[in-house]
Amino acid sequence: MAGKEEKETMVSKGFVMLLLGVLIIMVRISNDNIAVVEAAPQGAQVTSLPGFSGKFASSHYAGYVTVNEEHGRSLYYYFVTSQNDPVSDPLVLWLNGGPGCSSFDGFVYEHGPFNFIPGKGSKDMPTLVRNPYTWAKVANMLYVDSPAGVGYSYSNNSDDYSTGDISTASDSHAFLLKWFKDYPEFLSNPLYISGESYAGVYVPTLTQEIVKGIESGIKPALNLKGYMVGNGVTDTEFDGNALVPFVYGMGLISIDLYKDTILTCKGNYWNATDSDCISKLDAIDQDVQNLNIYDILEPCYHSSTTTEAEKSKKVLPKSFRKLGKTDRPLPVRRRMFGRAWPLRSPVKDGLVPNWYKLSDEQSVPCLDTHVADVWLNNASVRQALHALPEKTIGRWLICTDQITYNHDAGSMIPIHRSLTGKGYRAIIYSGDHDLCVPFTGSEAWTRSLGYKVIDRWRPWLAGGGQVAGYTTSYDNNLTFATVKGSGHTVPEYKPEEALALFQRWIAKTPL
Structure with missing residues (x-):
């Protein structure tokens, strides 16, 4: 009986050692501790x-x-x-x-x-x-x-x-x-x-x-x-109806406009059809239309009005903060629009238009992706990343223009x-x-x-x-x-x- 138990113990130990060996083979630590x-x-x-x-x-x-x-x-x-x-x-x-x-x-x-x-x-x-x-x-x-x-x-x-x-x-x-x-x-x-x-x-x-x-x-x-x-x-409903309370809470519209909008739209803004409600939403649009909707604290980036001279200066707004002892190497990208103005376009069931279908521009509107564009479309980078070349699958884009997408x-x-x-x-x-x-x-x-x-x-x-x-x-x-x-x-x-x-x-x- 003792011999049988000893044999089973040896088998168990051997199995454990085998597993450890497999793990050592699968993940090893290099000389650089990586x-x-x-x-x-x-x-x-x-x-x-x-x-x-x-x-x-x-x-x-x-x-x-x-x-x-x-x-x-x-x-x-x-x-x-x-x-x-x-x-x-x-x-x-x-x-x-x-x-x-x-x-x-x-x-x-x-x-x-x-x-x-x-x-x-x-x-x-x-x-x-x-x-x-x-x-x-x-x-x-x-x-x-x-x-x-x-x-x-x-x-x-x-x-x-x-x-x-x-x-x-x-x-x-x-x-x-x-x-x-x-x-x-x-x-x-x-x-x-x-x-x-x-x-x-x-x-x-x-x-x-x-x-x-x-x-x-x-x-x-x-x-x-x-x-x-x-x-x-x-x-759709929660996202769409969240915008009006947000702009009021952030001090972007007056209390009078906010109260009038609540009263007129009855707290429902995302699918407004009433003309009086729509006029209130139009007024809100006017108040916030020049804001950066991705971050209301940051400036907008308007590529069409940015001159090459301005670009070369690389002057950063004061709001771009430093991280610890090192400057943030890349300033937060200056953005303005997403798919469309959000008060009118929460994500609804059905076709979701991409950025390019909502703009005459050939890039994402008001989104500065220069660094990623240059790096990820470089042939040597693509090779290093094991990505197929541009001639095979096309240019890398931050957001593609070639898919049709349904929610x-x-x-x-x-x-x-x-x-x-x-x-x-x-x-x-x-x-x-x-x-x-x-x-x-x-x-x-x-x-x-x-x-x-x-x-x-x-x-x-x-x-x-x-x-x-x-x-x-x-x-x-x-x-x-x-x-x-x-x-x-x-x-x-x-x-x-x-x-x-x-x-x-x-x-x-x-x-």
Whole structure:
């Protein structure tokens, strides 16, 4: 009997040693103390990037995952392993919105591993330096261009560029299932889905698809823990009706106009048909039409009136603050419009016009993306990023002009209720000076779920004990938070505070 137990113990020890050996093979630590993913697809590792000198703070990988073999529909990804503990830290998938905008928006301008210092001339390449507030400080970050036709993602079938919420979520789920087969060592890491703006639709619909897959036994089984949405499109009525209270609360319209508008429109602004109500909304439009709707504190960028001489001076407004001991290498992009003026155009069911269909310009209106355009369309950069050349899939654009997109998933509120009801963690955060998707709507719809308040509205602190925003925590692992003084893209406007929020939430530490 003792011999049998001894034999079983030896077998168990051997199995454990085998597993340890596999893990050592799959993820090893290099001489530079950087984790190297040995099971990654051959040729996926990015070892250098034009504009950056020195050693990466962690390992980088990039490439394509084909989500539909018949059509040759492939999604591009860039993967940055955690600078802390890639073996144990969460895996966070990041999606930018639009619909139709590349997740390199988040990589270049928000929380990627680098800050980009513009070149001296309009065609000069930027210089890359390490970003002290990258989210890769505490997580493995996976940036994905979705759907096909966005950024570096593509299809061999042009019919695939007519898409919508449901098919985009399905493709993104297929992407993840295949990606994990290429990177199986990250299957046990906690998985979070994240994004901002129209990703307020992408994130919950993809998360819902993942949950369906888990419940139906689809392999590989993903270790999904939750999701996060920043200034996210959610519900036509809540988003549309949030704008008038926001502009009044920010002191942008008079109390008389506000009261008259409430009385005339009866609190409903997004689909007004009454002529008197429309006239009040017209008056509000006049009062706020020259504001930067992505951040009412920042100046507008009007490319048509900016001379080359003005560009060359690179004079930054005083509101562009310094981060610690180093100047922010790239000023917050000066923005004005999104898809259209928001008082008239919340995201509704059906066709969502892209930026180019709403403008005569050949670029995103009032959005300065010069640095990303120059870098991501450079042939040597594309080669280093393992992206197909321009002659094959076309130029990289911050937001594509080639997809036709339908909002066909309806309101996100029932999906949020279902996901949080099943125990998945969620944080809904908002830059509180964003007029495009204002915090008033996000606060209202999270409150409408009717969950019990666990931690009442209070300030949360960062940066030497300063108030960084306000937060409320609800039952069912739901958190709502604002980031004080931030615009639409929180990690861009407030990188230090955004990292603090991200790091605490990922660590399950109360804000």
